[in-house]
Amino acid sequence: MLDTKRAEPHTMTPIRVGVEVVVFTIRSDALHVLLAPRDMAWRLPSDAIRSDETLDVAARRALADVAGASEVWLEQLFTFGDLQRVPAQRTISIAHYALVAAEAVSELAERDARWWPVAALPLLVLDHRRIIDYALTRLRNKLSYTTVGFQLLPQRFTLSELQRVYEVILGREIDKRNFRRKLDALGIVKPTREQRVSVSGRPAQLFRFVATEAPETVGAPEPILAAQAPVHLARISPVVRRRGRIVPVTPIESAR
Amino acid sequence: MLDTKRAEPHTMTPIRVGVEVVVFTIRSDALHVLLAPRDMAWRLPSDAIRSDETLDVAARRALADVAGASEVWLEQLFTFGDLQRVPAQRTISIAHYALVAAEAVSELAERDARWWPVAALPLLVLDHRRIIDYALTRLRNKLSYTTVGFQLLPQRFTLSELQRVYEVILGREIDKRNFRRKLDALGIVKPTREQRVSVSGRPAQLFRFVATEAPETVGAPEPILAAQAPVHLARISPVVRRRGRIVPVTPIESAR
DNA sequence: TTGCGTTCGTGTGCGACGTACACTATCCTC
DNA sequence: GAGGATAGTGTACGTCGCACACGAACGCAA
Numbered sequence A, B: 001m002l003d004t005k006r007a008e009p010h011t012m013t014p015i016r017v018g019v020e021v022v023v024f025t026i027r028s029d030a031l032h033v034l035l036a037p038r039d040m041a042w043r044l045p046s047d048a049i050r051s052d053e054t055l056d057v058a059a060r061r062a063l064a065d066v067a068g069a070s071e072v073w074l075e076q077l078f079t080f081g082d083l084q085r086v087p088a089q090r091t092i093s094i095a096h097y098a099l100v101a102a103e104a105v106s107e108l109a110e111r112d113a114r115w116w117p118v119a120a121l122p123l124l125v126l127d128h129r130r131i132i133d134y135a136l137t138r139l140r141n142k143l144s145y146t147t148v149g150f151q152l153l154p155q156r157f158t159l160s161e162l163q164r165v166y167e168v169i170l171g172r173e174i175d176k177r178n179f180r181r182k183l184d185a186l187g188i189v190k191p192t193r194e195q196r197v198s199v200s201g202r203p204a205q206l207f208r209f210v211a212t213e214a215p216e217t218v219g220a221p222e223p224i225l226a227a228q229a230p231v232h233l234a235r236i237s238p239v240v241r242r243r244g245r246i247v248p249v250t251p252i253e254s255a256r
Numbered sequence C: 001t002t003g004c005g006t007t008c009g010t011g012t013g014c015g016a017c018g019t020a021c022a023c024t025a026t027c028c029t030c
Numbered sequence D: 001g002a003g004g005a006t007a008g009t010g011t012a013c014g015t016c017g018c019a020c021a022c023g024a025a026c027g028c029a030a
Helices: A055-066 A126-146 A148-152 A158-170 A177-184 B055-068 B128-144 B148-152 B159-170 B177-187
Strands: A016-027 A030-038 A039-042 A046-048 A075-082 A093-099 A114-117 A156-158 A189-196 A204-209 A246-248 B016-027 B030-038 B041-043 B046-048 B073-080 B089-099 B112-117 B189-196 B206-207 B244-250
Touching: A016 A055, A016 A114, A016 A126, A016 A148, A030 A158, A030 B089, A039 A075, A046 A055, A055 A075, A055 B016, A075 A126, A075 A148, A075 A158, A075 B073, A075 B089, A093 A126, A093 A148, A126 A148, A126 A158, A126 B112, A148 A158, A158 A177, A158 B244, A177 A204, A189 B041, B016 B055, B016 B112, B016 B128, B016 B148, B030 B055, B030 B159, B055 B073, B055 B089, B073 B128, B073 B148, B089 B128, B089 B148, B128 B148, B128 B206, B148 B159, B159 B177
Parallel strands: A016 A093, B016 B089
Antiparallel strands: A016 A030, A016 A046, A030 A039, A030 A114, A075 A093, A156 A204, A189 A204, A189 A246, B016 B030, B016 B046, B030 B041, B030 B112, B073 B089, B189 B206, B189 B244
């Protein structure tokens, strides 16, 4: 807060305060960011903060302003306050980053907005490129010691889909057996009675995320889900499969 | 940044923007926080942001306003923007935390300010208690995977002093041999030609910190210095000691 | 000078975890 | 029913975390 008693006159020089949101999703095995056109370049969803809304409400509104979405996981990233980052007027921006499931993407009412792969971003306005870079760094780190990764998937997913999320974001391949052993040891996924029948190949069992502790927005580090690990398990039983896209199956609960 | 083209009138409702600083130091084997009196309670060093200064400059000024200091390591913590956190007017605060060496403490020109042990904090103004709690959480985490801990020590220090920093902040005892083996493996300390002659007991060799990679303010996680570890080393040679407080010695550089 | 209190400095062993690595099972399509 | 594609499954080895005890070097007091 401010020391009102010592508040000085020149501190009242207007400073613009806004929010920006780096919205991540995964499309066709690549990490994408939501951008809107602006002049000859592209910009992050952003807007000024209203005096009657909190920071994360402002961030969600800025996001919704560019493209409708639901069930968006959001976290504050960093506050950028360099003097010259916005030429016109001194502007402080509280940057956020958001994760949305690929399925929620279809629900987005994209106006002028577009999804851009982070591997090939277009020209960006102001310091937005730097903000995205930082968000990406944060996402990579957070993926390693929290369970945020699940926010990029629908409620039910296959283990291969989950693994692909990690591979895409971390930018390296992960051993299938080590990944599954680690998951089982952590006890953060539970098998469902359903399977996903893919275009080709053997159907995969669907799992759901079981939180050990809720990932807080302001929260401190938690459980984990690093990269790989041993532990002896992985005994998802052979299942009866039937026709259709998602099919009930007689399951055997994963140990632990 | 802000979408100036879509800027709406009510967004111009004045929002106060300030900085707060949680200043940590270690005094007599306990972590302390710098506080200033305010009404019937205590407050963190804080002030409004001027339009011609960056966030960290504002934070350093807020600190200097309460107590002079030099060589202060500072990092942005979190931006608090709840609607009712400051009753009078909507106020957004960019909180920071700072680490100062115990030796720099004596250089502080304390006016009304006081150092309070984090284990026994007084009544605090507004949401400052929450900010301190969060800063403490961040400090504990950061201590585990970065080298910020060295910011709490003078340039030359003994390994026991360094270990005590970790013990005090993490709140648990650390095995001396494991701690030193880990340090040696990381190669982040180098012995100097000097010793510290303490009040009693055998003199200890002084070390200095050697950065592998500079700990950035906005930076991502880095090297490490977790808790304990093995590795076979620790062969700081027997040294010739002489009289005085800090004494030259024929050194043998640590391996690696 | 010697004995005592205090702090410094030094290795080993074991359990847990990270990681490398290959084959069978089940589905679809032709 | 053969071939292509994806799912699902164990073992072995190296590294790391962690528990644990004693001699060395100093100051001080008797």
